[in-house]
Amino acid sequence: MPSSYDTLSSVLIIGSGAFGLSTAWALCRNPQYKNTSITVVDRNSFPSTDGSSVDSSRIIRPDYAAAPYARLASVAQNRWRTDFAPEHYHETGLCLTACGPEQKYVGDSLANVQNIGTDKIEVLDSAKDIARVCGLERTLDDACGSTGYVNWSSGWADAEGAMVWLRKEVNKFNRVNFVVASVKRLLFDFDSNTVSGATLSDGSELRADLTILAAGAWSASLIDLRGICKSTGQVLCYKPISADEEAALANRPTILNLSNALFMIPPSRGKVKIARHGHGYLNPTTIPHPESQDPNEKITVSLPYTHVTDPNLVIPAEGRRACNDFLASIHPSLAVPSRPFTTTRLCWYTDTRDGDFLITYHPKYKGLFIATGGSGHGFKFLPVIGDSILECVEGRTPEEFKERWRWPEDRVPEEEWAGDGSRGGPVGMVLEEEFRKGEAKL
Ligand SMILES: Cc1cc2nc3c(=O)[nH]c(=O)nc-3n(C[C@H](O)[C@H](O)[C@H](O)COP(=O)(O)OP(=O)(O)OC[C@H]3O[C@@H](n4cnc5c(N)ncnc54)[C@H](O)[C@@H]3O)c2cc1C
Ligand SMILES: *[C@@H]1O[C@H](CO)[C@@H](O)[C@H](O)[C@H]1NC(C)=O
Ligand SMILES: *[C@@H]1O[C@H](CO)[C@@H](O)[C@H](O)[C@H]1NC(C)=O
Ligand SMILES: *[C@@H]1O[C@H](CO)[C@@H](O)[C@H](O)[C@H]1NC(C)=O
Numbered sequence: 001m002p003s004s005y006d007t008l009s010s011v012l013i014i015g016s017g018a019f020g021l022s023t024a025w026a027l028c029r030n031p032q033y034k035n036t037s038i039t040v041v042d043r044n045s046f047p048s049t050d051g052s053s054v055d056s057s058r059i060i061r062p063d064y065a066a067a068p069y070a071r072l073a074s075v076a077q078n079r080w081r082t083d084f085a086p087e088h089y090h091e092t093g094l095c096l097t098a099c100g101p102e103q104k105y106v107g108d109s110l111a112n113v114q115n116i117g118t119d120k121i122e123v124l125d126s127a128k129d130i131a132r133v134c135g136l137e138r139t140l141d142d143a144c145g146s147t148g149y150v151n152w153s154s155g156w157a158d159a160e161g162a163m164v165w166l167r168k169e170v171n172k173f174n175r176v177n178f179v180v181a182s183v184k185r186l187l188f189d190f191d192s193n194t195v196s197g198a199t200l201s202d203g204s205e206l207r208a209d210l211t212i213l214a215a216g217a218w219s220a221s222l223i224d225l226r227g228i229c230k231s232t233g234q235v236l237c238y239k240p241i242s243a244d245e246e247a248a249l250a251n252r253p254t255i256l257n258l259s260n261a262l263f264m265i266p267p268s269r270g271k272v273k274i275a276r277h278g279h280g281y282l283n284p285t286t287i288p289h290p291e292s293q294d295p296n297e298k299i300t301v302s303l304p305y306t307h308v309t310d311p312n313l314v315i316p317a318e319g320r321r322a323c324n325d326f327l328a329s330i331h332p333s334l335a336v337p338s339r340p341f342t343t344t345r346l347c348w349y350t351d352t353r354d355g356d357f358l359i360t361y362h363p364k365y366k367g368l369f370i371a372t373g374g375s376g377h378g379f380k381f382l383p384v385i386g387d388s389i390l391e392c393v394e395g396r397t398p399e400e401f402k403e404r405w406r407w408p409e410d411r412v413p414e415e416e417w418a419g420d421g422s423r424g425g426p427v428g429m430v431l432e433e434e435f436r437k438g439e440a441k442l
Pocket of ligand 1: 014015016017018019020041042043044048050051052053054057058059060181182183184214215216217218219234235236275347348349350371372373374375376377378379380381
């Protein structure tokens with residue numbers, strides 16, 4: 001930590017997603033940084049369409065098993081409800097269903113709530129109840145999918161709308177220099193183990209006292225995160241629906257099946273979206289070692305592969321089939337062959353071994369701070385995460401996150417990671433292998 005963070009003359013933030021943009025906002029709002037020059041660089045023009053923070057919707061669901069996240073999420077949710085992009089937040093509820101072993105989670109969660117007794121919870125103990133509350137066209141098999149509850153206190157946000165809202169807030173300060181360029185490498189000085197900015201792909205440099213790496217799932221291309229963060233690709237499928245169909249579903253809860261990790265957020269802007277909160281695809285990629293002085297030294301890490309990398313990208317058939325089967329099981333009329341998904345997308349999680357964020361100084365390089373590791377649950381914190389990141393920059397990491405957000409002591413092989421316990425669906429898929437098995441046709 002620089003002893004004089006309070007006199008920082010310049011900060012460079014790499015990445016304009018939820019973590020980076022909210023940090024820029026926090027810097028603008030804090031009088032202590034009145035004289036600090038702030039630069040945000042992103043490889044895409046804003047909003048970054050293949051970034052994790054830009055999409056039609058994200059669940060705002062503050063019920064965490066870990067109390068610190070539950071507390072922070074509830075502060076964030078109060079902001080969504082009141083003064084943070086409230087027009088982009090919709091409190092239509094979240095319906096959790098399960099089948100088989102995951103039913104235990106549903107039961108435990110419920111027991112939890114019934115003890116507190118403050119949430120607006122509706123227990124759903126038959127398939128008919130689930131269908132009624134979620135407005136499903138089809139009543140599921142009572143044998144499976146008959147347990148659930150809806151939490152009317154949860155909601156979802158239009159993620160792109162909220163990011164655009166936040167960018168406007170930041171612009172009002174007229175303080176941040178936004179640069180559209182790809183960072184090729186951090187500016188290392190290996191004699192003093194210092195990072196003093198970044199080199200862009202055109203060879204030019206952006207120099208700063210403090211560099212904050214918030215490049216989401218791409219962070220692993222700029223520092224060695226093996227055994228610390230891994231990027232996993234998740235599937236998303238969209239199709240147009242009629243205004244009547246949209247109106248019928250718009251105020252229904254999000255339905256999440258904990259057994260196969262598939263979920264449907266209420267349709268918006270004429271489209272219905274199905275996605276999977278799963279273990280995801282790995283995309284092992286061999287790149288020059290980002291921290292090596294030897295250009296021939298290589299490492300292999302999972303990195304994002306998106307519609308920006310490949311405009312013709314269609315997701316593997318396996319993922320499309322899973323999304324379609326889920327839709328067919330709840331709204332068969334939307335899943336008929338004449339109404340295929342018109343857009344599919346891979347969105348990349350930055351997973352850590354246990355789902356904790358990574359918000360910390362780099363242990364080796366002075367002047368380098370890391371803010372990533374969203375692990376598929378970071379978006380809901382958009383109203384508050386920048387303030388938290390700034391507290392950590394100032395060496396005031398909240399006590400309850402000190403252990404969770406720090407740079408881990410050891411690098412643990414990714415096959416040995418416990419995970420955050422919330423994922424379902426297939427395990428251990430490799431993107432290229434799934435592509436080879438057959439590409440989904442749009
Ligand atoms: C499909 C999906 C569903 C999700 N659902 C939820 C949910 O329901 N609820 C929830 O709370 N969270 C959810 N999340 C997680 C949440 O969206 C992420 O944790 C959060 O958006 C991460 O933000 P970020 O700023 O770390 O990454 P990003 O938003 O990806 O930002 C990183 C930015 O860095 C830029 N960048 C990368 N490399 C470079 C480079 N070399 N040079 C310059 N710029 C670079 C990228 O262009 C990008 O804009 C979901 C994520 C995904 C993918
Ligand atoms: C900013 O710069 C002005 C002019 O040099 C100085 O008076 C002021 O104390 C500085 N503010 C902070 C917060 O450092
Ligand atoms: C219900 O939602 C509220 C607010 O979103 C949350 O605080 C609570 O933990 C949730 N409870 C359950 C059991 O889902
Ligand atoms: C949830 O997933 C399980 C396992 O794939 C499946 O058997 C069940 O029918 C699904 N329920 C719903 C609501 O889709």
